[in-house]
């Protein structure tokens with residue numbers, strides 16, 4: 183059982199949703215990322231998603247693109263991603279890596295899965311890896327016992343939801359809307375429809391991401407989802423901060439709010 | 449090719465799940481259309497009455513003196529409406545867009561030729577059209593930006609990353625993920641996720657089918673070698689496809705060598721890249737040790753792309769086609785040579801194929817017949833060429 187699976191079981195027992203925070207490795211700097219992870223954990227997030235910044239992030243909106251660009255300019259590489267993962271797992275929370283496929287293939291499929299496991303990681307979210315291209319990856323993740331986490335979208339039909347979730351571990355990542363990452367003023371009704379369609383094909387926990395930025399939104403999602411994923415909202419605060427401390431204080435404040443939100447939905 | 453869109457270990461689909469439904473819909477629409485006599489007749493009629501097909505073949509006799517005396521035949525895709533081969537694919541996909549009941553097309557463009565062709569088809573068929581173009585390219589190809597606007601399209605300058613074709617594709621994919629319900633992404637080359645590499649090839653293979661018959665009629669035999677420039681690879685696969693079973697015919701793709709492969713500033717993806725995934729397909733990619741895409745460089749906006757179509761990767765690996773790099777300077781010399789010896793100003797993209805013909809002509813000598821895909825005309829490049837040759841504007 184991965185740490186992520188334990189966390190998802192624990193929050194289910196507590197009758198609440200998990201709060202999952204996304205932060206790219208090397209952002210706002212290598213050191214700043216370590217601080218940010220520690221601040222998020224101290225504020226009460228249940229799991230951390232470390233982003234592997236990529237040059238061509240087609241699933242990401244302007245905010246995460248900017249963070250990825252800053253991180254890559256700072257020279258972030260695979261070793262930095264695994265180091266950030268270790269920082270997160272050392273705090274005791276569950277942690278996964280989110281990455282586009284090419285960096286995994288380049289690093290070596292088996293080697294990448296092994297390094298995730300070696301650094302205490304629970305799994306990897308692969309937003310552009312389709313199940314049709316997944317044979318080698320599924321073999322590699324199963325060998326080292328980490329969760330392959332796939333994203334499903336409102337446009338995914340029921341038959342395909344069954345196929346994708348059958349290959350998924352840890353939780354199913356449900357994209358709340360048709361679109362790229364970034365904060366939105368409201369959560370689309372697509373999210374609840376998608377979650378109930380996913381529920382009908384799998385018993386896996388379901389976490390909802392894309393567009394979440396407020397306690398109110400976290401609360402409304404927690405009513406029906408097992409996890410709430412927040413990324414751009416934290417990054418926006420870090421980008422806007424005039425000093426590192428100001429940014430850390432801001433994400434810490436937001437994480438505390440969101441942690442309340444995921445506990446008041448039911 | 450399998451039904452999952454693989455060419456050996458290349459191709460396939462590496463895309464957000466949100467796009468799978470649209471790609472399946474497109475694959476079915478394309479497969480159905482290819483078997484539908486009505487669709488094929490409608491497209492053929494458009495090509496006769498609108499594109500100006502079949503395109504002619506011109507023998508370049510004065511140019512040939514500079515290419516070892518080999519006979520040089522130019523397949524004149526530059527004479528198509530809108531000035532390049534791109535219209536073949538665009539008309540096909542625009543017809544499919546209407547069949548799928550979608551009202552809006554989006555496209556990426558580098559040189560602007562695909563953008564102009566897309567804007568043209570949208571005007572003809574009453575579709576809304578948004579074209580994503582790297583900011584750097586809007587400057588290099590300002591004339592084509594104006595053409596697209598005159599045709600009623602919206603042109604969105606892309607300011608992320610290298611501000612060229614690669615980033616325009618990223619932005620188009622983001623638009624598509626968001627608006628896929630009513631929007632078709634009219635991708636302009638044989639790259640991207642399945643079914644694009646296969647579908648775009650199917651719409652361009654007419655180039656080689658016509659040329660094969662024309663060459664047999666003109667010379668009584670098949671050419672010894674066929675040359676085409678390779679950006680994403682659509683004009684090249686279009687002219688290669690009909691000759692792939694003719695094993696004695698050499699197929700030669702010319703990539704953009706930029707400042708030279710050794711400088712690292714180039715766009716020669718097969719010659720200087722490694723297998724990887726970019727923009728939804730597995731193929732050769734210019735990438736670093738961490739799998740990050742390396743920015744490409746070429747004087748030619750249409751070849752300035754760090755990826756290449758998966759079928760080319762496959763043809764390369766099995767040895768059926770060869771790929772060579774042509775540097776900026778050699779391409780521009782060939783650009784000038786064709787202009788002055790034949791009265792044809794080629795696109796700078798195409799000039800890479802012409803520079804390749806000079807090399808291969810010298811290697812094979814006067815008994816060889818070379819067929820070149822003259823993929824586009826150079827009007828859009830007048831400014832770049834004038835700057836390069838120091839002609840005041």
Ligand SMILES: Cc1ncc(COP(=O)(O)O)c(C=O)c1O
Nearest residue numbers: 561679680681682683750823824
């Ligand atoms: C005239 C011309 N030739 C070639 C290309 C390169 O594209 P492809 O390799 O897909 O033919 C372009 C692209 O813009 C072009 O405009």
